[in-house]
Amino acid sequence: MSDNLNNTGFISRLIALVHKETRQMLRDRSNLAVGLLLPAVLILLFGYGLSFDVTNAPVAVVMEDKSPGAHSVVAGFQGSEYIAPVWVDSMPEAERLIRAAEVIAIVRVPIDFSRRLAAGNAQIQLLVNGADSSTASVLESYVNGAIATWAQHQVDRSGVAVSSGSVEIVQRMWFNEASTSTWYLVPGLIALVMTLIGAFLTSLLIAREWERGTLESLFVTPVRPLEIVLAKLVPYLVIGAIDLILCLLAAKFLFQVPMRGSLWAILLASMLYLAVSLLLGLFISGKTRNQFQASQVALLVSFMPAMMLSGFVFDLRNVPTVVQVISHILPATHFMQLIKTLFLAGDNWSMLLRDCSILVLYAVLLTLATHRTLRKKLD
């Protein structure tokens, strides 16, 4: 080891340092637990645990009007995959269920429904629990649609009104034909795992050496700051690459998410982003020089924004401009957009070129910034 360090060659010093960093990484099992076990757990949780698709939502149906006509309005709910109707007799009973969180909505067919239907102004009440607003919205549009379809059928069947034609929507969901949230969550998972490896594993590396004073002893050796940065990067790049392969295999074989872009483009973009997030972790580490602060900052600037602001689940089109600007400062946002497109839409050269250039720019800037924090000087 010391022989290597005495060599003047850049490469041999780098190899020696990489050797040291790798041994340090492997020595602590917690590194491997987070580096390899956590991504595996996340893959399973994401693929199976997270879903925005409303299925079998318990909805109380109160039939105050017991006529067959009234019943046919809600009959469609029975076979629906969205709704699991719970038939109750009275409104107080239904309200008790919604308060106890046993159902999330109530459909009420009032006692005068049939009479008012004949008069042409029938009403149905829909009561949703707004505390779960996204499910409530989906249910609302589903119930609206089901009843509109029923009304249209009634008109067609009765033949009373002379039909003056109607517009029908033929809907196609591009890039996500199955219309399942898993298809966009799993590519997003790659972005999240890459962020996590970077921020968590590397954010303590330099801070720890500052705290223990080992960085100062490294400064008296011939190694240069750039070599320290690169050496700290290499072992974690390898871990990240293994995770990437795990994610890709799971996406393809476990969750059958289509991979429409070319594999090399996905690999290139992911490795670039991995480097950026590792460097971000190193920069935080070098900047704070304090393990406690480094860990808190890493969590705050990398992982939380990547989950909340990168467009992973929350569509950035819906957020105010200020938040949009902030989220576009994050490298995660650019990678998130790119990886979803590469997976679901296919190769999009202009986007690939633009986002990869941004990532390269970040990598260079962060290398320089980390390099600055390591200048050989003592406090």
Added chain:
Amino acid sequence: MQALLNFFFRRQLLSSDNFFSLRNYLAQINFLFRKELLTIFKEPSTRAVLIAPALVQALLFGYGATYDLTYAPYAVLDQSRSAASTELLAKIDSTNIFKRELTLTSPTQIADAIENNDLILVLSIPSDFEARLAKGETAPMQLILDGRNSTTAGSAAAQIGAIVNTYNQTRNGVASISIERRAWYNPNLESRWNLMPALIAALSMIQTLLLAALSVAREREQGTFDQLLVTPLTPMQILIGKALPSILVGLLQSTIILLVIRFWFQIPMSGSYWLLYLGLITFTGAAVGMGLSISALSTSMQQAMLYTFLLIMPMMLLSGLLTPVRNMPEILQIATYANPLRFGMDMVRRIYLEGAGLHEIAFDFVPMLAVAAITLPLAAWLFRNRLG
């Protein structure tokens, strides 16, 4: 062996002695408590890292974390260029949500438009649109959605569907049935109302858990924990002295987020603040218990931090923060019972939005108390009994 004897000896002293020893006991905890507070708050940058993020995140996520469709840019390919299609499109444009960004002239442009231009959907109206309507037939209109975020796409499609339904009803003159919607607890169904109260629990937990996890690990790494063990403090006293500051920081963060929600975003609080804080203390206690157990198990700060993340990530995902627990498979739903965050969030949401009373959310306390009752004593035991 010596440690074990000491442990029992002091236990004995405490139980047999009188009021004086209780005061002494509390005074000893107080010393440790003050020392811990000093470690946390003495450095300005550490202070900032524990207080500022709660404020910034509450504001950022309050605006950024939304499922509501507020801006839906779309493109139109109108090959019929008729009165009927113009009327329908005008109805779509008259909503505040849909914004026509692009007018296409040929079907070949659709692919490009949707792939590059950040559009949510493309409406394609065929040339025989009006002719079919005039004949009283059904006129198809194509709706092409960008499925890269199928959730947004789905709600855009539902809105277009509602507009088309109304249009059909006015054409045919049969407004035979109407739906009266009322939403409890969140009248406009804003997702911010649903997400923000959950953040009172979620955001504060992340930093508090990490704070607790690093507290003992830092002393172990610096070698001062051994010194603490040879002081007259019992493990229970060390536990209380270490846990209280973290719980305080957690409650402070929750309060900051609560203030932002209440006064900046002006989401009305329906429940009792007393009950909310009772719940938050239980929740934070459980989180700190988990943190201290990790801390007692780790030999270095690096380990403590990584084990914390190993725990935080699945806890966040299995909490119902982003997706409802109801949508998860049965086995994962069972796993969420070990997750205090799930019940902490549920508790805060229901007190805040629904104004739930103690009897309605009593069950939420059970898993949280169970986790606290296991992890806190476990941490105290591990302080002395961890090998290595």
